[in-house]
Amino acid sequence: MSIKFNFILFLATSFLIISSCSDDDNGTSTPPNPPSLPIEQYSNLHADQEVDYTTNPPTYSGEFIKFDFGTGSTTTSETDWDIAFRGTTILVNGGDTTGIAEEPLRTGNAAAYIYDGLFQDLTEVDESLLRLDDMYDGLAIPTGSGNGWYNYSSMVITPIAGKVLVFRTADGKYAKMEILSYYKDAPAEITNTIALSDNRYYTFNYMYQPEAGNTSF
């Protein structure tokens, strides 16, 4: 009987051991290399928009918020801007009108592409990949979940890790940008309240190469 009892005990304990097994295996993160150019951070760029859900499909409107890498700030200038934000849409000051409501006129030579990798690993701009905004080919930075810089799920916009936006500015200089958050003050956790009321606030890191024609960072 005791052998039998031991066997039951063995079963019970092996069951418990299996129950308590876990296979956590934390990966390693690579520390960023010290860059020669400074990494700037811009917080809470408020790119609000209005959405009219009574139409099908919904109509988006509102003013685009323009940003100038040279000054590191937003601007209302008609001509002296590099990129512009409204909701999740990002325009460049280069190319043609694409037909979006309240779209600013593009007067510069800006362009963009998306680099897959770490921010610090992008040391050289590949000019052959640069795209202009275009009515037929769409925006240089595409919109839509998973197409460009963000994923959209469970009401939350999350910047995709490893997507670096590479820009040629309106006056032919270069900048790279990593969007960190779409919510006010870049909170660590996006609650439902934050998702609904504190959205469309961009926080991003960027590096600007002020020397004209220099494609290195």
Add this chain to the structure above:
Amino acid sequence: MMFISTFMSFGQSNETPNQDTSLRFLEDIGEVVISATRTNKNQNSVPLPVVIINREEIINSNFVTLEEAINEQSGLITIPDYGGGEGIQIQGFDSEHVLILMDGVPIIGRLAGTLDLKRFNLGNVERIEIVKGASSSLYGNEALGGVVNIISKSPEEGVRGDVNYRGSTWNTHDINTNLGFSKDNFGITSFFDHNRSEGYDLTPETSSKTVSPFYNFTSNTRISYAFSPKTSLTVTGRYYGQTQDYSIDSSNGESTIDEWNVTAKLDADWKGVELCGEVYISDYSTFEFIDNAQSERVYEARYDQRLFRPELRSVFNVNSNQEFIVGIGLNHEELVRSSFWLDPSINTLYSYAQYDASFFKEKINFIVGARFDNHQEYKSQLSPKVAIQWNGSEKFNLKTSLAYGFKAPDFRQLYFDFSNSSVGYTVLGYNAVPERLSELDNQGDIIEIIIPISEYRGKLQAENSLNFNFGLNYNPSKKLLLDANFFYNRVKDLIDTRVIARKTNGQNVFSYHNIDEISTFGCEFNLKWIPSDNLRISSGYQLLYAYDRAAIDEFNSDNVFGRLAPNQPVFRLERSDYFGLLNRSRHMANIKIFASIPRVNCDVNLRGTFRSKYGLFDSNNNNYLDDFDVFVDGYSIWDIALSKEVLGKFRVALGMDNVFNFTDADNISNIPGRSIYSKISFSFNS
């Protein structure tokens, strides 16, 4: 809140555990199984991994519906979907890759691929057979991960009947009766069940319940008549209807399911050749709506699927050791539902053949077979299978099998035409793309077509798999049984959505294409042991790895990145950080202890299941489930039950499911917490 019923009712004496319980427990390894080969075979001589849940286990565990029985088997689990259904997972395959049969004919009615096992009441089920691994060589479509065959009672000699009532927590009631009569060449058996529940709420702070109140009704009748000793006709009919009421804030809604099927089967024996002609027709329809506070209809959807399937098959015995099976049939399917490009109707002509033999004084069992499905809308499929078993001795055998499985593109993947009215995206079925995308383009809704329409002029491929099993059985004594099975599945051409065009509203048009490749592999161990005449123990364990092949390539190419939180720095992930597919647990285990106490004529049992941690979604949004995502913690569920025979004809049972009251409101909708039940059965026969 708790409802403990003391209501009295009734059960069947041939259902109650008897003196031979211990013997039957081990012998069920040697039980007859039909699903593996389409002929009655002893489970010991089938070279495939087969699980049988017999009537005794169903009775002893007081199961009401199929998903409860499935969840206590090794390597099997049910997964809740967003629509409230619970589908089976076998060897890492999800519900849409598992074929569900009832008495050998396929059950229809899936919601986004999931076939809800809660639809099947076990009150008249004789046994459930589960064949793991691909079985398309016999059954065609959907049989990649496995086949579940629910086998209902056949008419038995004399007049028999039983009445059963089970009441439990959340005002849940199940009342059913079996009535049967058989004499000479005529037999009839009928089953009626009514089940209702108030549902339960894991999130009282929200206005909708986790499971809304529902009631359903099942009826099943089988009539058999033998024209002569060699010719007989069997007609089976089933109806299932369910109504569920929803209430969210001030809106009210209802969803109804109506399912019925009829099978007529003529069996004949002609000069030693068994001939069978079978006609099966099934219809599954749903209707749902939501009305707002002003009683205005804000949502309405309909779904009506129909299957008509005549089949002829024949079994020819060359001699006692060699058997041929051949079959030919036609699947005719129709569907009417909201958001479809057209009302599809599809015909598939199929034929199959199988050779089954044993050699060297039954030391070797050998099966080779194949099936051909000729389809209009996807590439025709040839599904071969080969399996072999070597009986080393009476105590030891080895079995191995290699088989092909496929799943045809479903109606949604071919004909969907859906535009989301609030967000504005569009989803088109593969066959709907050429016409509908051109229309959208002509209307000026499209900025850019990313995938040329010409790519949609071909045919979508069926999803397909190659399945390998290798098993060992060791039966050292009449009191102990051990088995192990190693499995590997390589799945190709899985259908996924991709963006095919961008719309002027900034949203996308999606359609389906063959892209994903996955592999699942692992092993399973089982033990059955009888320490004493009154004690039976069984236990099982499954180890599972399930990976997306493309994900492994991406991790190996250093293309996957993550963040610990939305505002944290980005880092690169390693291959070892890749966990695998969603909703697959690395470890699953179960233990069941059944004991009899003869002195007081009581039976008790304790049953436990465990599943280790798993991922429900890609919480860090890098498209892969990795170690930095949020996981659902592993958990175990324990059930106990006590039953007693009274006056020979009554059986009274009392039990508690989920004794430790485990719940996870955020992640697991189908585990309601502790429930207490009582069941009373009365049976008679003459």
